[in-house]
Amino acid sequence: MNRMSFGKYLYRHWKSWAVILTLWLISLPLSLLNPYLAKLIIDKAYPDRDLKLFLIIAVIGASIFALNSAINYFSSYLLQRTKREVHFDITISIFRHLQNLPLKFFNHKSTGEHIYKIVSDVNAVTYFLCDTIPQMFMIIPRAVFILIIIFFLNSKLALFAICIIPLAYLEPYFFTKFLRQVTTLVIEKSQQLWIRLYETFSHIHLIKALGKEDAEINRFEGDLKETMVAELKNERLSNIRILSGSLVDRIISGAVILYGGYLVIKGKMSLGSLSAVMIYLTQLVGLSKSINEFFQAITVSSISFKRLTEIMDTKPQITDSCNAKDYRIPRGGIEFKNVSFGYAEKFILQNLSFTIEPGAKIALVGPSGCGKSTLLALIVRLYELQEGAIEIDGLDIKQVRLKSLKEQIGIALQEEFLWNDTVKNNILYTKENASMDEVIRAVAIAEADDFINSLPQGFDTLIGENACRISEGQKQRLAIARAVIKRAKILILDEALSSLDSRTEDKIVDNLNSDFPDSTLILVSHRLSSVRKMDTVYYLESPCIIKTGTHQELAEENLKYRELFASQIEEAVI
Numbered sequence: 001m002n003r004m005s006f007g008k009y010l011y012r013h014w015k016s017w018a019v020i021l022t023l024w025l026i027s028l029p030l031s032l033l034n035p036y037l038a039k040l041i042i043d044k045a046y047p048d049r050d051l052k053l054f055l056i057i058a059v060i061g062a063s064i065f066a067l068n069s070a071i072n073y074f075s076s077y078l079l080q081r082t083k084r085e086v087h088f089d090i091t092i093s094i095f096r097h098l099q100n101l102p103l104k105f106f107n108h109k110s111t112g113e114h115i116y117k118i119v120s121d122v123n124a125v126t127y128f129l130c131d132t133i134p135q136m137f138m139i140i141p142r143a144v145f146i147l148i149i150i151f152f153l154n155s156k157l158a159l160f161a162i163c164i165i166p167l168a169y170l171e172p173y174f175f176t177k178f179l180r181q182v183t184t185l186v187i188e189k190s191q192q193l194w195i196r197l198y199e200t201f202s203h204i205h206l207i208k209a210l211g212k213e214d215a216e217i218n219r220f221e222g223d224l225k226e227t228m229v230a231e232l233k234n235e236r237l238s239n240i241r242i243l244s245g246s247l248v249d250r251i252i253s254g255a256v257i258l259y260g261g262y263l264v265i266k267g268k269m270s271l272g273s274l275s276a277v278m279i280y281l282t283q284l285v286g287l288s289k290s291i292n293e294f295f296q297a298i299t300v301s302s303i304s305f306k307r308l309t310e311i312m313d314t315k316p317q318i319t320d321s322c323n324a325k326d327y328r329i330p331r332g333g334i335e336f337k338n339v340s341f342g343y344a345e346k347f348i349l350q351n352l353s354f355t356i357e358p359g360a361k362i363a364l365v366g367p368s369g370c371g372k373s374t375l376l377a378l379i380v381r382l383y384e385l386q387e388g389a390i391e392i393d394g395l396d397i398k399q400v401r402l403k404s405l406k407e408q409i410g411i412a413l414q415e416e417f418l419w420n421d422t423v424k425n426n427i428l429y430t431k432e433n434a435s436m437d438e439v440i441r442a443v444a445i446a447e448a449d450d451f452i453n454s455l456p457q458g459f460d461t462l463i464g465e466n467a468c469r470i471s472e473g474q475k476q477r478l479a480i481a482r483a484v485i486k487r488a489k490i491l492i493l494d495e496a497l498s499s500l501d502s503r504t505e506d507k508i509v510d511n512l513n514s515d516f517p518d519s520t521l522i523l524v525s526h527r528l529s530s531v532r533k534m535d536t537v538y539y540l541e542s543p544c545i546i547k548t549g550t551h552q553e554l555a556e557e558n559l560k561y562r563e564l565f566a567s568q569i570e571e572a573v574i
């Protein structure tokens, strides 16, 4: 995608643009008539002392002004509306595209950067598309019109102006390089500020707990100073440009006045014509300012175009293949066939093969960092496999439409995110049309009913940003309720019970085993009592070896496995 492809956002509203340009074209000659009327007054009405002519010209001038104002009002309104629509279209396209990008993309970027792009870069691009480009369309006819009128008033002066005016266009070329450097700096620094703001306020709890408020104030102050310095550089450059621009404008106007004065003195031009030419010339020089702004806008917006294009050019890596289909998981059996995967060059899982029977209740164990979460992420296709295949009930998951796959797997993670919404709405997030009975049942499985009933507004209690008004354990129970409400054929709990006391964890595991007799349950837990409740333990020993058996069998034959639970085995004996 390049800058031109953003043109489609303009093209979508071509009818509005056609009306706006037509109105501008009507308004153009009207706006240029008044100086000519002034010339008539100076050259005809005043010398002849013709009051009638004077009044007629004044009424014509006033009528033209009124008509032009009405046209301008309507075209400005239409322009604003179209601009809002283009802004809306671009923002939603970028947001939609970002939503569909693979997780890997987000692992290498910070959230503040995306927010900055959606807000600030989209604004810059919309400004260029909807303000700069249409105005450029009008500059050429306007300049041609003005030159024709000047030509009509005095051809020599018009030729002189045509020769000298291009001087005004040299200046933007000279500043382009500096402008690009300074704008890039401003964007970098402002983005850094947004990233800092986002990270600070989303981790305010941690900052307070560690007493790092002063350190954060200092860091923010440093970023703010750097942004201020960059903005000042930008403003300094802008002032130099304005100064040099007005100097060039004065030189051009001065030269034309001198030459025009010479023509008047020599009797080759009337005073009225010179007055009119001067007004037209001011307008012509004003156009050179617009052209300067156009070049500036090209330079400034090209940086934002590039930043948005980076997003739009990143392909949604995991997309549905053309023969992908909606699929109802019949039994929930999972098979890994020679699966290899790594985030970078190093494989986390390598040539790994194993089977989980339909409806099996299994514990997935292994030391932290061995790849358990990665393995589970692959089942829901958060990442693409490098080699091998994963099948559910004999069908490669690549053949299943992504949405359909994810709808049928219930998943709860250790660090669950809950929305700043009510308890009930958070549970309904995975099944919006669930009945209250279903919600109550899910809550009972998650052993969350007691604590929800004790909340001030029960299910309607707002839990705050990042669920700050409830405890970690309560958060995890809501996340379990949210995962089980779908009553999926495959249920995955990745250390999702880690903040709970062992009695509650035991109860939830029992509830899951009894309430989901036919579903496949994969539980990642470091708690021995939960692991023991599972039919089979899958022990991820190395990137390519997964050992299976009951806890007893694995403990007897595998030293490393025994060490994993050593302290808990001793406690159990006590």
Ligand SMILES: Nc1ncnc2c1ncn2[C@@H]1O[C@H](COP(=O)(O)OP(=O)(O)O)[C@@H](O)[C@H]1O
Pocket (backbone or CB within 6 Å): 107, 343, 344, 348, 366, 367, 368, 369, 370, 371, 372, 373, 374, 375
């Ligand atoms: N998004 C990621 N990008 C790069 N490396 C990652 C990412 N997530 C996990 N890892 C690495 O992959 C390995 C396995 O991580 P993970 O599957 O989370 O382990 P576990 O769940 O068993 O504790 C770790 O070494 C970890 O550092």
Ligand SMILES: [Mg+2]
Pocket (backbone or CB within 6 Å): 372, 373, 374, 494, 495
């Ligand atoms: Mg993990």
